[in-house]
Amino acid sequence: MILAVLFANAEGNILIERFHGVPAEERLHWRSFLVKLGADNLKGVKNEELLVACHKSVYIVYTVLGDVSIYVVGKDEYDELALSEVIFVITSAVKDVCGKPPSERLFLDKYGRICLCLDEIVWKGYLENTEKDRIKRLIRLKPPTEF
Template structure:
């Protein structure tokens, strides 16, 4: 029985410039470049005007999901129990959590303005390649650096 995991979360502009990337497995730089290339190839073959629509692709033995929103594209690569549906849910939780914590929908300018806070939000949602927190209050407290017991 394979449990699987989330291998990476990447956020890029619609032009393809990576704004944020987090790998939860040990990938070589060549592997990371191949993952980015697969994401970019998938992005080039779809209509990015379809905001908040899920698109799915395959990479090696895993799958990935991309969701364009405003001027960004959110990607997640996973395997095992983290199939297309699970990855889509993870990305949606990340997008909603960013909007809740930062107070604005995720855009390129918001990412650069609040980068550290957004990175901590993503780390609260996905921890070591597993979905960790989906509760708004837990994510908000974690992003502020407070324990859930406070």
């Protein structure tokens, strides 16, 4: 299961978070842990260079895209290899929505579309869609024409 997907800015403020199967009382711990992990390790990392960590029998894959840090946490079948595929799809979708690796301002300007992409990529803790064209089609916000 994919336990969490978080986006944070350079100062460590959470921009978007999605938790799946994580109790509310543990979420603060995960937020602070991931932001500290990024602050310690993401300095000087190139865009989309993946870093991997393990904590409490879960896997964490994280990277930087523009001014935004992205963290994906998984367990069981979502090991570091599966999470690297998940984070690749997420970074690809964010770049498509923003047109380039985003600054924090551009990221927040496109916040709604990025949230829609995340909902199409990860659904209830599982990887749902990986195809760029399908994700673009699903987030168009147009009513279906055929019933």
